[in-house]
Amino acid sequence: MHLKKILIADCYQDTYKKNLEELLSIKGFSVDYMQDDYSKLEISAIEYVVVPNLTNNTLTKVALGIIEDQVTALLSDAFFCGKQVTVLEEGIQYRKYKAIASSPYLELFKNYEAQMVQFGASIVKEEDLVAVLEGVPTCSCVMDKKVITEMDINKVYEKGHGEITMSKESIISPLASDYVRTHGIRIKRI
Numbered sequence: 001m002h003l004k005k006i007l008i009a010d011c012y013q014d015t016y017k018k019n020l021e022e023l024l025s026i027k028g029f030s031v032d033y034m035q036d037d038y039s040k041l042e043i044s045a046i047e048y049v050v051v052p053n054l055t056n057n058t059l060t061k062v063a064l065g066i067i068e069d070q071v072t073a074l075l076s077d078a079f080f081c082g083k084q085v086t087v088l089e090e091g092i093q094y095r096k097y098k099a100i101a102s103s104p105y106l107e108l109f110k111n112y113e114a115q116m117v118q119f120g121a122s123i124v125k126e127e128d129l130v131a132v133l134e135g136v137p138t139c140s141c142v143m144d145k146k147v148i149t150e151m152d153i154n155k156v157y158e159k160g161h162g163e164i165t166m167s168k169e170s171i172i173s174p175l176a177s178d179y180v181r182t183h184g185i186r187i188k189r190i
Contacts, residue, residue: 003030006048006133007041009071010034020052020126027130034070041074048133049078051121053091056109062119063112085121086132092123117162118184124161143170150175157183164188 006029008020021031029048034041051071061072078085089095094109117123124132143152143166153176156164163186172180172187180187 003028004047004133005030005032005045006050007046007074008033009049009051009074010053020050020129023130024133027134029133034074043074043077043081043083046078046083049074049083049085050129051075051085051087051091054087054093056093059092059094059109059112059116063115079119079121082120084133085116085119086129087116087121087123088129089123089125114183117157122162143167145170148172148176150179152176153179153185157185162186 006024008031010033024031032046058069058071058075060066061068062075065076067073067076075085077083092113094101094106094113098106113123122132143156143164145152145166146169148166148170150173153164153172157179162184164180165188168189170189179185
């Protein structure tokens with residue numbers, strides 16, 4: 001049986017990540033952690049990159065294409081090589097300040113996050129990680145409304161879904177269509 005190889009883009013193996021490693025191993029994934037010397041890692045051997053913690057600093061650098069440390073180098077290589085990059089929603093630092101941050105500053109980081117999604121990253125809740133890696137769609141990214149508004153798309157996007165499945169008969173409002181285009185959201189019609 002071929003194990004799907006996952007690299008966790010974090011050098012620290014604390015209890016939280018050990019639990020994640022055990023869960024992924026049970027589901028048939030081979031889990032490795034980023035080592036101190038990233039240059040020794042063979043990116044072609046990795047199928048998935050999981051980012052459990054995304055600091056504001058790393059988010060900014062990745063969105064702007066700045067390669068300055070091990071994590072930004074890994075993510076840059078992963079995007080260039082077409083690897084599936086999955087960021088855990090709970091580990092995105094700026095989101096912890098949503099309720100108190102000034103709107104323009106918060107919007108800046110939302111745009112950086114949208115840029116990562118356009119590069120190909122998926123943002124998921126930890127509870128949905130295994131399903132996403134196995135290619136099973138989560139129910140929150142399926143819309144069955146007749147008219148899809150910008151607010152509808154934004155709610156789904158804020159939950160970390162870069163792909164939305166909807167009926168062929170659904171109508172996407174012009175503002176929602178603009179939102180989909182600017183945030184790199186994929187629409188799948190069924």
